[in-house]
Structure formats: structure tokens, C-alpha cells
Amino acid sequence: MSDSRQQILETVRANRSTPSEMPSLDQSWTCYDDPLSQFRTMVKAVGGQTEVLCDAVAASEWLASQQAYSESRQRVSLVEEVGTSDLSLDDLARPHDLASLEWAVLPGEFGVAENGAIWITDRSARHRAVYFLCENLVLVLPASEVVHHLHEAYERLGKFAASEEAPFGAFVSGPSKTADIEQSLVIGAQGPRSLVVLLIGQP
Amino acid sequence: MSHAAAAAEFIADEERTRWHDQAVWYVRQKRDRAAKSLPEWETLRETASQIKQHTLSKLDEYLEEFERNATRQGAEVHWARDADEHNAIVLKLLEQKGTKRVVKSKSMLTEECGLNPFLEKAGIEVIDTDLGERIVQLRNEHPSHIVLPAIHVKKQEVGELFHEKLGTKRGATEADYLTEAARHHLREKLLAAGAGLTGVNFAIAETGGIVVCTNEGNADLGTALPPVHIASMGIEKVIPRLEHLGVFLRLLARSATGQPITSYSSHFHGPREGQEMHVILVDNGRSQQMTEDDLRQSLNCIRCGACLNTCPVYRRSGGHSYHATVPGPIGSVINPARDPARHKSLPFACSLCGSCSDVCPVKIPLHHQLLSLRGKIVDRKLLPASKRWSMKLAAMVLKRSWLYRILGFGARCSLRWLPRFLLYNPLNGWGRQRDLPEPATKSFRQAFRDRNRKPGDK
Ligand code: SF4
Numbered sequence: 271m272s273d274s275r276q277q278i279l280e281t282v283r284a285n286r287s288t289p290s291e292m293p294s295l296d297q298s299w300t301c302y303d304d305p306l307s308q309f310r311t312m313v314k315a316v317g318g319q320t321e322v323l324c325d326a327v328a329a330s331e332w333l334a335s336q337q338a339y340s341e342s343r344q345r346v347s348l349v350e351e352v353g354t355s356d357l358s359l360d361d362l363a364r365p366h367d368l369a370s371l372e373w374a375v376l377p378g379e380f381g382v383a384e385n386g387a388i389w390i391t392d393r394s395a396r397h398r399a400v401y402f403l404c405e406n407l408v409l410v411l412p413a414s415e416v417v418h419h420l421h422e423a424y425e426r427l428g429k430f431a432a433s434e435e436a437p438f439g440a441f442v443s444g445p446s447k448t449a450d451i452e453q454s455l456v457i458g459a460q461g462p463r464s465l466v467v468l469l470i471g472q473p
Numbered sequence: 474m475s476h477a478a479a480a481a482e483f484i485a486d487e488e489r490t491r492w493h494d495q496a497v498w499y500v501r502q503k504r505d506r507a508a509k510s511l512p513e514w515e516t517l518r519e520t521a522s523q524i525k526q527h528t529l530s531k532l533d534e535y536l537e538e539f540e541r542n543a544t545r546q547g548a549e550v551h552w553a554r555d556a557d558e559h560n561a562i563v564l565k566l567l568e569q570k571g572t573k574r575v576v577k578s579k580s581m582l583t584e585e586c587g588l589n590p591f592l593e594k595a596g597i598e599v600i601d602t603d604l605g606e607r608i609v610q611l612r613n614e615h616p617s618h619i620v621l622p623a624i625h626v627k628k629q630e631v632g633e634l635f636h637e638k639l640g641t642k643r644g645a646t647e648a649d650y651l652t653e654a655a656r657h658h659l660r661e662k663l664l665a666a667g668a669g670l671t672g673v674n675f676a677i678a679e680t681g682g683i684v685v686c687t688n689e690g691n692a693d694l695g696t697a698l699p700p701v702h703i704a705s706m707g708i709e710k711v712i713p714r715l716e717h718l719g720v721f722l723r724l725l726a727r728s729a730t731g732q733p734i735t736s737y738s739s740h741f742h743g744p745r746e747g748q749e750m751h752v753i754l755v756d757n758g759r760s761q762q763m764t765e766d767d768l769r770q771s772l773n774c775i776r777c778g779a780c781l782n783t784c785p786v787y788r789r790s791g792g793h794s795y796h797a798t799v800p801g802p803i804g805s806v807i808n809p810a811r812d813p814a815r816h817k818s819l820p821f822a823c824s825l826c827g828s829c830s831d832v833c834p835v836k837i838p839l840h841h842q843l844l845s846l847r848g849k850i851v852d853r854k855l856l857p858a859s860k861r862w863s864m865k866l867a868a869m870v871l872k873r874s875w876l877y878r879i880l881g882f883g884a885r886c887s888l889r890w891l892p893r894f895l896l897y898n899p900l901n902g903w904g905r906q907r908d909l910p911e912p913a914t915k916s917f918r919q920a921f922r923d924r925n926r927k928p929g930d931k
Binding site (some may be wrong): 403459 | 681
């Protein structure tokens with residue numbers, strides 16, 4: 271095995287191209303006058319829904335007023351004061367037991383205006399499968415936490431992976447989808463069938 | 474089989490050819506709209522190209538840095554020189570875990586290595602969890618496109634296939650219904666899997682993490698449930714820094730499908746609690762590809778598929794006509810670059826229109842590479858004799874202006890008199906789909922002289 275390592279590295283070293291500079295990412299990337307509204311437009315464009323609410327209590331009330339949510343049998347929330355939990359993630363030994371989870375209300379860290387993506391990590395979830403296995407996903411984040419574009423996003427994430435134990439992180443843009451059958455877009459491939467983004471507070 | 478012969482089979486069905494052409498062109502148009510929506514598109518392409526070029530100039534260092542950091546994050550890194558070694562590593566890991574059921578999310582590399590048949594022979598069930606890949610897997614086929622594996626399959630065919638394999642209603646063709654059936658089937662497989670295999674879109678040297686992009690979320694489910702995650706990547710997938718993802722993720726989905734970003738862009742740094750994570754770095758001809766200056770840049774490829782979607786030849790001949798894991802313009806470069814004898818016809822499956830180079834998000838000069846590969850194939854005497862001799866003949870004529878003049882005169886006369894069967898016979902492959910042009914009455918020299926003759930000159 272280590273032979274292969276050495277052999278590959280040696281060939282690669284021998285075949286290096288002429289040195290070339292690493293380009294600067296300090297460019298004039300497009301910014302938006304109103305990143306929050308751009309973010310909301312993009313979430314809609316990728317098949318999601320957004321609501322701006324003044325605080326956690328209002329968010330919780332909004333959720334409770336949604337029939338599909340209030341009438342469902344299995345819900346989980348990892349966001350304080352928003353939504354209810356019918357089971358506790360920490361008590362589950364295996365993520366597989368989440369297979370019939372209908373709603374998950376989970377924290378998002380920030381949104382990206384250019385593409386409607388929300389950065390999530392599994393810092394607060396014992397089983398990160400909860401983000402992908404639930405039928406309907408609700409992400410909650412402060413309305414003030416919206417960056418313009420991915421460059422700004424990664425600037426923010428600079429330290430995320432430097433730590434010894436970097437969490438799992440992902441950009442989530444809309445619900446799970448596919449267009450693999452004759453290019454017809456179908457929402458709800460293997461993961462969540464819907465995505466609601468609750469933006470709390472003032473931008 | 475040569476590309477032309479395989480393509481002839483595909484285009485025999487005119488209706489399907491037109492349908493395929495339009496389906497693929499539709500994706501190209503979506504890409505155009507997405508690219509135009511960003512004023513900095515060209516800056517992004519240029520930056521991406523420079524990052525890749527820089528990376529290749531120090532690839533060994535970045536690979537080692539990646540290995541160091543991935544190990545620090547708790548992943549185990551393996552190295553494989555070729556497909557066989559890669560497959561053996563995967564099998565060994567699975568055997569150590571005693572698992573017989575594996576789910577796989579999209580990975581052109583495992584396709585390249587022939588991993589599925591290899592594992593199946595060892596009694597392991599491998600399920601492709603991307604819907605398009607599952608469709609081609611159930612059809613016992615290979616993907617015909619690197620991003621849209623089942624772009625060549627019609628919904629009626631999916632309906633029949635699912636009726637037979639998944640028990641859906643006979644005659645069903647609605648994408649919603651069929652996707653729903655696949656959802657249940659695939660979630661069941663995902664929940665039962667003992668290991669999850671994924672490809673890698675980007676590996677970050679600085680952090681030791683890998684990034685996997687999907688729309689369906691299948692890579693996330695396939696790694697969040699089973700106790701083992703095995704990620705296979707070509708050595709060219711490594712990028713220096715985390716921040717470089719900003720550039721590549723902005724380009725990737727827009728170039729691929731016109732989406733602003735894929736639904737899921739997941740960053741894995743080591744295993745989750747109680748899980749094992751393995752990353753296999755695969756060479757399989759890549760380091761050799763670096764030896765040739767004019768072909769090295771093809772290692773920049775981020776597998777977006779844009780060059781396939783824009784290619785007039787790909788659109789009208791279908792992915793399977795290339796007989797290679799990666800079809801289209803990029804496939805016509807990397808396959809013959811690694812195995813010229815086997816893929817010698819591919820660089821000729823190209824009109825040199827240059828559209829591929831124009832759309833490529835990492836600025837690979839694809840059509841220049843295709844041209845230079847043609848030269849290499851000629852040098853190695855890999856062309857069929859008919860082409861070799863006709864080219865030799867042409868070169869001989871073009872080198873001698875007197876001969877050229879005589880033959881030009883002959884052609885101008887004879888093309889008018891000769892009966893059709895003499896002109897359009899099996900020796901004239903060019904004339905199969907085309908008519909020869911109406912011969913000019915004067916040669917170019919003659920016409921030029923006449924034009925320059927001043928009035929009054931004799
Ligand atoms: S060569 Fe360029 S356009 Fe073609 S798949 Fe690769 S990155 Fe995309």
C-alpha cells in the first residue's frame with residue numbers, strides 16, 4: 271500500500287507543471303442592495319419557502335397554525351422555543367429510527383443571498399441524518415444572518431474546519447429533488463419533500 | 474467499435490436522435506441563463522482555471538497536505554495506483570466489516586474502476602442511489618452522461634422498467650409517480666446498508682475535508698446512516714484551500730444544470746461518532762496524463778457535463794457511442810490520452826467547433842487538445858489504412874503546386890461528367906450524407922487573376 275503512495279507521489283512530482291501563482295480571490299463580486307430579499311427570492315426559486323417572523327414565539331405560532339405541521343404525528347425540534355418534539359434525538363441509539371419522522375425543526379447558521387443556500391452543521395444534532403431523513407425540513411435562522419455570496423460564506427467559515435474536530439457542514443438549497451426522468455423536475459427525491467426557512471427578527 | 478459506427482446505430486432512430494438532441498440542448502440553455510445572471514462569470518472561470526493550474530504545479534505537496542489533515546480529522550487515507558488496487562481496497566474494507574449491502578452515490582470514478590461488477594462477483598449487493606444511476610443500473614447499462622446518467626432513457630421505458638423491477642402500475646409514465654416509487658425503494662436500501670460509498674467533488678488540502686454535491690440528498694443519507702463511509706477520489710480532485718470552494722461551487726451547478734448551487738453541498742471532515750471513514754486516492758493513469766504539457770490541463774475538469782451538453786456530436790450520437798465512462802468532448806480527450814489504441818476514433822468525433830472550450834468552467838482548451846490528439850494518433854499509425862493513405866495522398870498533392878493544378882483542373886471537369894455511382898460509392902465516406910459541391914468553372918488562381926486585371930489590360 272505504502273508502495274503505491276510513494277509511487278504515485280513520485281510520478282506526480284516528476285511530472286509537475288511549471289510553477290504558477292495562486293490567484294487572489296479578492297475580486298469585486300456582485301453584492302445585493304437587499305440581501306435578505308434576494309435570499310428569499312432564491313429560496314423560492316429552488317423550491318423552498320421563507321417566512322420572516324419577529325421572534326421565536328411568533329415562529330412557533332406560525333408553525334402551529336400550519337395544518338400539515340400541527341396534525342402530524344412525529345416531530346422533532348432542536349431549536350429552542352420553536353416547534354414541538356414527539357421524540358428525543360439524544361435517546362435514539364440509531365439514526366434509522368428517524369425513518370418515519372415527519373417534521374424536523376433545526377437550526378441553520380446563515381443564508382447565502384446569491385443561491386438561497388443555508389449553512390447547517392451537526393453540532394447540535396446527535397444524528398445528522400435528521401436533516402436528510404425527515405419528510406419536511408424547517409430551518410430556523412436569524413434574519414440578519416444572510417451573506418451576499420459564497421466567497422463571503424467561506425470567509426465566515428474560515429475557522430470551521432481548522433478545529434481539531436470539525437463538524438459535518440453542508441449548504442442546503444431547497445428540498446431534495448431530481449430531474450432524472452426526462453428532465454421533469456420532481457421535488458422529494460430521497461430526502462425532505464419540503465423546505466421552510468424561518469427568518470427570525472430584523473435584517 | 475469506432476465512434477462513427479456506434480453513432481450510426483444511434484442515429485438510425487431519427488425520432489430518438491432529435492428527442493435526445495433537444496433534451497440535452499435544453500440543459501445547455503439553462504446553463505447559459507445561469508452563467509449570464511452572474512456578471513463575474515468570466516472572472517470566476519479564469520480564477521478557477523488558475524487555481525487548478527497552480528494545484529497541478531504542486532499536486533504532490535497538496536496530496537500530502539490533504540492526507541495529513543484528513544488523518545488528523547479521523548479519516549483513514551488509502552492510495553491506489555489503478556482500478557484493481559482501488560477495488561481490492563474497497564472489498565477488503567467491506568470484508569473487514571462483514572457487510573454484504575452497500576449503497577453508492579454518484580461517482581464516475583467507481584464507474585471507471587468497474588467497482589460494481591467486481592463487488593457483485595464477491596457476493597456484495599451494490600445499489601446506486603442516484604435515481605438516474607439506479608435506472609441505468611436496473612437496465613444493466615452504463616450512464617450515458619456524467620451528470621444526467623439516464624438522459625437517453627424515455628419515461629415510457631422507465632415506466633416499463635419500474636413495473637418489472639419495482640412493481641409499479643403497468644403503463645405508468647408520470648415522473649412524479651415513478652420518482653415516488655423509487656424514493657421508497659431507495660430509502661429502504663439506504664436504511665439497510667452496511668456501508669456507504671461516495672465519490673468526491675472536491676478534497677481540501679488545507680482542512681483534510683471532502684465535499685460531495687448532490688440534488689437528491691442520497692450521498693448524505695448514504696453516509697449518515699451506515700457505520701462505514703468510503704469515499705473514492707481521483708488525485709486531481711484536491712484543491713488547496715477551503716475558500717477555493719467559493720469559486721468552484723459557484724461554477725459547478727450553474728454549468729451542470731443551470732441551478733445556482735446543488736441542493737446539498739456537504740463537507741465531510743472525518744467520520745461521525747461511531748463511524749469509520751476511508752478516503753481512497755486513485756491514480757489510474759492520471760499522473761501519466763500530467764507528462765504531456767498539452768494534455769495536462771484536462772485534469773482541471775470538475776465533471777460538470779457542460780461540454781457534453783453543448784457538443785453537436787454528443788447530442789446527436791448519445792453517450793454510449795463513445796464506449797467510455799466519460800463521453801463527450803472531455804471523454805474524447807482523457808480516454809485517448811490514457812489509452813490511444815482503444816479510443817483512437819474519439820478525437821475525430823468532433824467538428825472542432827470549439828463550443829466545448831467556450832462553456833468549460835475551468836477553461837480547458839478542449840478543442841485544441843482534440844486536435845493535438847489527432848496528431849498523436851496519426852504519429853502512432855493508429856488511423857485506419859483508408860484514412861492514412863488518403864491523407865498521405867493529399868499531402869503529396871498539396872506539396873506540389875503543379876500536381877495540385879492538374880488535379881484541380883481534372884476534378885472541375887470530371888465532377889461534371891462523371892456518373893453518380895462513380896462519385897458516391899463506398900470509397901467516398903464523406904459523400905454518404907452529403908452532396909459534393911457544384912464544381913467552380915474557374916480555378917481560384919484563374920479567378921484571382923481575372924479580378925486583378927486592370928481594365929484595358931490584355
Ligand atoms: S471539461 Fe469542462 S465543461 Fe467538460 S465536464 Fe469538465 S469541467 Fe465541465
